Amino acid sequence: MNAVELESVVFHHDAARMRFDLAVAAGEWLAVIGPSGAGKSTLLDLLAGFLRPDSGTVRLEGRDVTRASPAERPVSMVFQDDNLFPHLTAERNVALGTSPTWRLPAEARAQARAALARVGLGGMxxxxxxxxxxxxxxxxxxxxxxxxxxxILLLDEPFAALGPALRAEMLDLVAQLRAGTASPPTIVMVTHHPGDAAGHADRVAFLEEGRVAIVGPPREVLSGADPRVAAYLGKDKG
Structure with a gap:
């Protein structure tokens, strides 16, 4: 079953017309690459429900969510900006994922602390x-x-501001967390670092001018055999 489907999804941004057709299998890790302005973040926002398409259909877990609000979608998203509330502790920020109330039940507090321990922040x-x-x-x-x-987990360049070693460490952490769940989430990850895709993704989608131009295994897509990808990677010798 496909966890993510965009069928003839059209979205207009200023004078640009974007059209997305894409399917991501349940449990797959898809990396999305492409030049700035190609539509990578727009694609994620359409999946998350922050943007609504002008036409076409968005399906998540087999359900048409084209007009559904973000809260109604089976999605979590991690942004480039960590999106934490600065006045709340790490525990309360985590607990908001399941208990968006000021007074935290004991169970929510315990779950939040356990989640922090899993990411190496047990004492914070x-x-x-x-x-x-x-x-x-x-x-x-x-x-x-x-x-x-x-x-479904959407990653919109959450580690872009980190150095190479720390970024690799964070991606390894995502992989470990994913492997430790009973039903590993489907991941759609936008990145400007092809090496991130090569190390973790099952497939890579290359976007160009608001279209999904190429989808395939990382080794194949990132080889630069296609001149469009070669130009993006700086391998274009023409």
Whole structure:
């Protein structure tokens, strides 16, 4: 079964017309690459429900969600900005994933602390985001996303601001968290770093001018055999 389907999805942004056709199998990890302005974040926003298409159909887990609100969709999303509330502790930020109330039930508190422990922040539950490093804040965001246990996880360049070593560490953490769940979520990950796709994705989708131009195995797509990808990767010798 496909977890994600975009069928003839058209969206207009200013003068640009984007059209997406894409299918992602349940449990698959898809990396989305392409030049700036190709429509990568727009694609994620259409899946998450932050944008609505002008026409076409968005299906998630086999259900038509084209007009559904973000809250109605089986999706969690981690952004480039960690999207934490600066006045809330790490524990409370994580607990918002399942208990969006001011007074935390004991069960929600325990779940949040367990989630923080899984991302290596077991001793930082009471810290505020301003007291954490960039990598630690993204760990909190990941803990919240995985605690929600939604079947689809969207990653919009959440580690772009991190150095290469820390970015690789965070991607390994995502893989570990994913492997540790009973039903591994489907992942759609936007990245500007082809190496991230090569190391973790099952397939890579290359976007160009608001279209999904190529989809295939990482080794095949990133080889640069296609001149459009070669130009994007800086391998174009023509």
């Amino acid at each position: 539950a009471e810290r505020l985001p301003g007291e954490l490093s960039g990598g630690e804040r993204q760990r909190v965001a990941l803990a919240r996303a995985f605690l929600r246990e939604r079947p």
